[in-house]
Amino acid sequence: MNPAAPVKNTDREQFMDILRGISILGIFIANLHFLSLYNPNQSPAVNYFHAFDQRMIFLQAMFVEGKFYTLFSLLFGWGIALQLQKVNLEQQGATRLVKRRLWGMLLFGMMHLILLWTGDIVAFYAMLGFILLLFRKSTDKKLLAWFVLLILSPILLYALKMNFAWMRAPENSFFDVSDHIYKYLHPAQDGPGRGVSQTSSWKEIWERTISGAFFRYGYLFFVSRIPKVLGMFLLGYYLGRNNRYKAFLQNKKLLLRIAAIGFAIGLPCNYFLAQFMKNEDPYWNYEISGWYQTIVYALGVVPLALAYAACIALVYQSVLGKKILLLFQPVGKMAFSNYILHTLVGIFTFYGVGLGLGGRYGPTAWTAFAFAVFACQIVLSHIWLRLFHFGPIEWFWRSMTYGKWQKMLK
Numbered sequence: 250m251n252p253a254a255p256v257k258n259t260d261r262e263q264f265m266d267i268l269r270g271i272s273i274l275g276i277f278i279a280n281l282h283f284l285s286l287y288n289p290n291q292s293p294a295v296n297y298f299h300a301f302d303q304r305m306i307f308l309q310a311m312f313v314e315g316k317f318y319t320l321f322s323l324l325f326g327w328g329i330a331l332q333l334q335k336v337n338l339e340q341q342g343a344t345r346l347v348k349r350r351l352w353g354m355l356l357f358g359m360m361h362l363i364l365l366w367t368g369d370i371v372a373f374y375a376m377l378g379f380i381l382l383l384f385r386k387s388t389d390k391k392l393l394a395w396f397v398l399l400i401l402s403p404i405l406l407y408a409l410k411m412n413f414a415w416m417r418a419p420e421n422s423f424f425d426v427s428d429h430i431y432k433y434l435h436p437a438q439d440g441p442g443r444g445v446s447q448t449s450s451w452k453e454i455w456e457r458t459i460s461g462a463f464f465r466y467g468y469l470f471f472v473s474r475i476p477k478v479l480g481m482f483l484l485g486y487y488l489g490r491n492n493r494y495k496a497f498l499q500n501k502k503l504l505l506r507i508a509a510i511g512f513a514i515g516l517p518c519n520y521f522l523a524q525f526m527k528n529e530d531p532y533w534n535y536e537i538s539g540w541y542q543t544i545v546y547a548l549g550v551v552p553l554a555l556a557y558a559a560c561i562a563l564v565y566q567s568v569l570g571k572k573i574l575l576l577f578q579p580v581g582k583m584a585f586s587n588y589i590l591h592t593l594v595g596i597f598t599f600y601g602v603g604l605g606l607g608g609r610y611g612p613t614a615w616t617a618f619a620f621a622v623f624a625c626q627i628v629l630s631h632i633w634l635r636l637f638h639f640g641p642i643e644w645f646w647r648s649m650t651y652g653k654w655q656k657m658l659k
Contacts, residue, residue: 262331264498264565267574268558269324270581274623275317277591278309280368281615284595286445286607302611309612310523311516312553315477315546318370319554322478325374326485327494329381334490344382346650351378353649357585357642365454366592367461371585373469374478381482392487399480400551403473407543411535423467431460445608449601473543481551501566504559511556518549579630580623583640587626594622635659 281287332350333343358372384392410416434456448454469475488494497503525532525542532539564570580587598618599607610618633640637657639647647655 263575263578264562265324265327266578266581266584267565268320268561268581269584270577270579270587271561272317272320272324273580273584273588273591274619275313276321276370276588277623278616278619279313279317280591281595281619282309282612283368284366284592285599285610285615285618286448287611287615288444288608298613299611301613305612305616307523307527309616310526311519314519314522314526315550316554316557318478319481319550320558322374322481323485323488323554323558325378326381326482326487327489328485329378329482330486330489333385334492344385347382348379349652350646350650351375353646354378356649357589357646361589361592362462362465363455363458365458365589365596367458367465368592369465371588373466373474377475377479377482380479381486384483384486389487389490392483396480396483396487399476399483401547402476403543404540404547406473406476407535407540411537411540417535420467420470423463423470427460427463427467430463431456434460445599445601445605447601448596448599448607449605451602454596454600454602498562498565501563504563508556508559508563511552511554511559515549515551515553515556518545519553521545522549576627576631579634580626582634583630583643585646586640586642587630589642590626591622 329347332347352375355372355375358369358375362369362372384395387395406416447457488497522542522545525538525545529539529542531537532542561574565574597603599605599610601607630640636659637644638659639655639657644655644657
């Protein structure tokens with residue numbers, strides 16, 4: 250058996266990096282709803298561009314909400330399939346190497362979750378990655394069947410929660426633990442808020458993240474994020490296995506069909522999703538309109554996300570389109586570092602330990618802010634990768650995976 254060796258940079262798939270880079274922009278926009286300490290009840294005089302905020306919230310719910318973590322989940326499964334194929338090892342050895350990558354990912358994710366921000370998704374992906382490996386020998390038909398079943402399962406799960414209180418036990422348990430921890434750390438306060446005053450020191454931030462970590466996982470159970478993400482993992486694994494994605498990316502007619510069907514189904518469903526999200530109280534209270542919201546989410550988010558991917562693939566086929574899209578490749582190539590950088594920039598900008606601008610920016614302003622930060626990341630990522638082989642976190646992560654320090658400088 251040959252020793253483990255990293256996949257060479259020259260073998261990386263450009264399209265995957267491009268799609269990954271675009272995805273983290275969408276994820277950043279969605280995350281700023283919470284990272285910016287936005288309070289919809291704040292005085293309009295404080296929120297800049299407040300007049301456009303309600304319209305922007307609707308547009309984000311329709312075109313951003315759920316679509317980009319869906320794409321990122323697709324890429325995760327896709328990447329696992331390529332990792333298993335490209336590593337020059339027998340299957341058992343390749344699986345062991347992927348597990349080491351997942352353990353490293355889990356470590357970084359938990360550090361991000363506890364030390365910086367409770368909105369972390371990296372640790373959650375790592376946990377589900379171990380479940381994905383259980384499907385590595387499944388047939389293509391089983392992978393697709395499980396994908397459909399998992400993506401649609403939130404409809405049934407929500408209906409069961411509406412009628413059987415014991416089905417809510419997982420999320421309620423996490424919520425209760427979060428509440429107890431917060432009350433223990435803040436006995437004089439009624440509950441957590443989004444104020445800048447609660448982030449004026451790292452001690453206060455860590456008190457928020459310790460209790461918030463449990464709330465985060467309660468929320469993930471509540472919205473059935475496990476089957477949603479795992480389902481996309483399996484679809485990505487299906488595309489990545491045996492290099493099937495190459496045939497998809499080269500088939501212009503198929504891409505056009507995916508885009509047309511995705512928009513035809515996704516746009517109306519996501520329009521209704523945005524309407525339901527104007528008032529989410531029924532959803533949180535397990536009311537019938539909350540079930541309708543779950544239905545349009547299940548039916549609309551994945552098709553629209555796949556339509557996005559198909560359109561990007563079509564643009565990538567043209568010479569000019571490829572040149573433009575390659576601008577995003579360095580961002581996606583060091584996506585882990587850029588994802589963490591989003592949190593650091595958000596903390597510095599909005600929290601009390603930094604500039605303390607939290608709550609002053611509504612959806613319109615934070616969307617413009619996200620694009621500005623992303624533009625800077627494009628420039629910085631290009632400069633960084635001219636000097637180094639990997640992003641800083643990617644370098645450390647790969648070194649942990651392969652058990653030796655990787656060459657960093659070019």
